[in-house]
Amino acid sequence: MRVGTKQNGPIGRPRGFDADEALERAVLAFWEHGYEGASTAILTDAMGISTTSMYAAFGNKKELFRKALERYTAGPGGYLAQALEEPTALGVATAILAGTIRSTTRPAHPQGCMGVQGALAASDAGREVRELLIAWRNDSHSSVRERFQRALDEGDLPAESDPALLARYVTTLSFGIAVQAASGVCRDELQAMADAALRNWPPA
Amino acid sequence: MRVGTKQNGPIGRPRGFDADEALERAVLAFWEHGYEGASTAILTDAMGISTTSMYAAFGNKKELFRKALERYTAGPGGYLAQALEEPTALGVATAILAGTIRSTTRPAHPQGCMGVQGALAASDAGREVRELLIAWRNDSHSSVRERFQRALDEGDLPAESDPALLARYVTTLSFGIAVQAASGVCRDELQAMADAALRNWPPA
DNA sequence: AGAGTTCTGCAGCGATCGCTACATAAGTCA
DNA sequence: TGACTTATGTAGCGATCGCTGCAGAACTCT
Numbered sequence: 001m002r003v004g005t006k007q008n009g010p011i012g013r014p015r016g017f018d019a020d021e022a023l024e025r026a027v028l029a030f031w032e033h034g035y036e037g038a039s040t041a042i043l044t045d046a047m048g049i050s051t052t053s054m055y056a057a058f059g060n061k062k063e064l065f066r067k068a069l070e071r072y073t074a075g076p077g078g079y080l081a082q083a084l085e086e087p088t089a090l091g092v093a094t095a096i097l098a099g100t101i102r103s104t105t106r107p108a109h110p111q112g113c114m115g116v117q118g119a120l121a122a123s124d125a126g127r128e129v130r131e132l133l134i135a136w137r138n139d140s141h142s143s144v145r146e147r148f149q150r151a152l153d154e155g156d157l158p159a160e161s162d163p164a165l166l167a168r169y170v171t172t173l174s175f176g177i178a179v180q181a182a183s184g185v186c187r188d189e190l191q192a193m194a195d196a197a198l199r200n201w202p203p204a
Numbered sequence: 205m206r207v208g209t210k211q212n213g214p215i216g217r218p219r220g221f222d223a224d225e226a227l228e229r230a231v232l233a234f235w236e237h238g239y240e241g242a243s244t245a246i247l248t249d250a251m252g253i254s255t256t257s258m259y260a261a262f263g264n265k266k267e268l269f270r271k272a273l274e275r276y277t278a279g280p281g282g283y284l285a286q287a288l289e290e291p292t293a294l295g296v297a298t299a300i301l302a303g304t305i306r307s308t309t310r311p312a313h314p315q316g317c318m319g320v321q322g323a324l325a326a327s328d329a330g331r332e333v334r335e336l337l338i339a340w341r342n343d344s345h346s347s348v349r350e351r352f353q354r355a356l357d358e359g360d361l362p363a364e365s366d367p368a369l370l371a372r373y374v375t376t377l378s379f380g381i382a383v384q385a386a387s388g389v390c391r392d393e394l395q396a397m398a399d400a401a402l403r404n405w406p407p408a
Numbered sequence: 409a410g411a412g413t414t415c416t417g418c419a420g421c422g423a424t425c426g427c428t429a430c431a432t433a434a435g436t437c438a
Numbered sequence: 439t440g441a442c443t444t445a446t447g448t449a450g451c452g453a454t455c456g457c458t459g460c461a462g463a464a465c466t467c468t
Contacts, residue, residue, distance in 0.1 A: 008466085009465080009466070010413095010414085010465085010466080011412080011413050011414070011465075011466050011467070012412085012413040012414025012415070012464080012465060012466075013413080013414045013415040013416075013463065013464040013465050014414085014415075014464075014465065015414090015415065015416095016415075016416070016464095031325075032325065033325055033326065033327050034324070034325035034326065036240060036241060036327075037240060037325055037326045037327035037330065038327070039327065039454080039455070039456085040455075040456055040457080041454080041455090042327070049416090050416065050417060050418090051456085051457075051458090052415080052416060052417070052418090052457095052458080053415070053416065053417090055456095055457070055458080056414085056415065056416085057415090060456080060457075061456065061457090110325075112324065112325070116324065116383055117324040117325040118325070120238070120316065120320065120321040120324050120383065120386055121235075121236065121237055121238030121241055121314075121316070121321040121322070121386070122237065122238065122241045123237050123240075123241035123242070123243065123246070125455095125456090126241065134386075134387045134388060137383070137387050138387055138388075162396075164393075165393075165396055165397055165400055168384070168389070168393060168394070168396075168397040169397050169400060169401055171380075171384070172377060172380035172381060172383075172384055172394075172397060172401075173376055173377065173380055174380070175379070175380040175383035175384065176375070176376035176377055176378070176379040176380025176381075176383070177376055177380075178383070179320055179324065179341070179376075179379035179380070179382070179383065180372070180375070180376055180379065182324055182325070182338075183338045183341050183342055184338060184342075185372070189368070189369075189372060190372070190376075192366075192369055192372075193369055193372040193373050193376060195408070196369055196373060196407045196408030197373055197376075197401075197407060199407055199408055200404040200407060203400040203401060203403055203404060204399070204400030204403055212436085213435080213436070214435085214436080214443095214444085215435075215436050215437070215442080215443050215444070216434080216435060216436075216442085216443040216444025216445070217433065217434040217435045217436095217443080217444050217445040217446075218434075218435060218444085218445075219444090219445065219446095220434095220445070220446070243424080243425070243426085244425075244426055244427080245424080245425090253446090254446065254447065254448090255426085255427075255428090256427095256428080256445080256446060256447070256448090257445070257446065257447090259426095259427070259428080260444085260445065260446085261445090264426080264427075265426065265427090329425095329426090
């Protein structure tokens with residue numbers, strides 16, 4: 001099949017699929033089933049390509065997950081980076097929880113958070129991916145803590161506030177919301193809870 | 205091997221292992237690796253018995269998990285039932301969070317909560333167990349909500365309080381703590397966060 | 409046109425999955 | 439003792455796991 005003859009195009013037979021779209025579908029499969037629960041058969045079926053093409057394009061399952069997690073972080077998980085740019089610490093906390101709730105309860109998407117349910121527990125074969133997600137969650141916490149530290153320096157938080165503790169509070173609620181969403185709890189109830197959780201800000 | 209001749213004892217060859225102790229070891233394996241991550245080989249190795257004995261004594265892997273979850277609920281997860289007997293709503297909430305933190309960060313035990321990381325995401329083969337754990341978590345929430353409703357009826361909570369919202373707040377923190385513990389966050393930091401989270405009680 | 413490069417479909421690799429058939433061991437009955 | 443019942447060890451079932459070899463297809467080069 002002659003797709004199109006380009007001059008100075010890449011050498012060799014061109015790909016018969018859109019790698020970006022395939023990766024996006026892999027995100028959904030990992031998100032829904034977790035790293036170990038998403039078999040190569042499930043993945044390739046969701047991506048619409050053969051195992052050969054998947055391995056040629058993405059290396060192996062672990063690498064595919066790595067790239068899927070990056071994509072998730074920039075896409076459905078992008079609310080975190082946006083939230084960190086809110087002008088106040090309360091605004092940051094509010095945006096994080098609202099973003100978590102929206103992202104984990106979006107209709108026609110997997111319920112929950114890929115960074116939480118991707119590999120919370122795993123067999124020995126999934127150890128590396130489990131540790132990758134631990135680092136992902138801890139990185140999220142660190143970025144919130146650093147943002148709250150800045151807020152403290154700017155006088156946006158009381159002098160006696162502990163940025164690490166506040167960050168732990170917000171991320172714990174966020175991870176907890178992800179678990180609740182994976183249990184089928186609806187968006188409105190979680191949002192009402194989040195509103196209440198931030199009504200006395202900052203805690204402690 | 206002649207173990208001991210009882211009169212009127214159970215007919216047939218007696219078990220060569222302690223079923224209770226084997227179940228307890230199965231709890232640890234499921235707790236650490238999750239339902240699908242704990243293979244029959246891992247399980248039987250941890251339990252110290254053969255697959256034949258495991259299937260004869262516990263039925264199949266799904267049934268073994270069911271029994272392990274019961275054991276977990278009564279053992280490491282027993283803090284919930286105890287907490288519900290605290291005289292005040294604040295006492296209940298405090299005990300739940302403290303119990304969660306203790307249980308999910310116990311040295312020489314798996315980190316996290318079996319009810320959360322047992323099967324937060326799974327393949328199609330783990331669908332039933334995943335739904336079993338969803339019910340387990342939702343039951344936990346319901347029992348807390350009912351306890352807070354009682355507190356409201358008793359005047360232990362302000363009349364404008366919403367027991368469902370308060371229960372959602374406490375369970376969300378509890379599930380979030382389980383995720384943090386699975387990420388290696390230490391006990392003291394989580395307890396400081398929990399203290400702060402309940403300093404303004406009830407929220408909203 | 410022919411060489412070189414890359415992607416695709418088919419087929420199947422060794423390993424492990426959950427689970428079981430079968431013979432034997434170890435008990436309680438009459 | 440011999441019939442009956444239950445547990446154990448061995449050995450292996452069909453299915454699926456992640457992954458790959460290979461031949462041919464589809465392109466860009468000279």
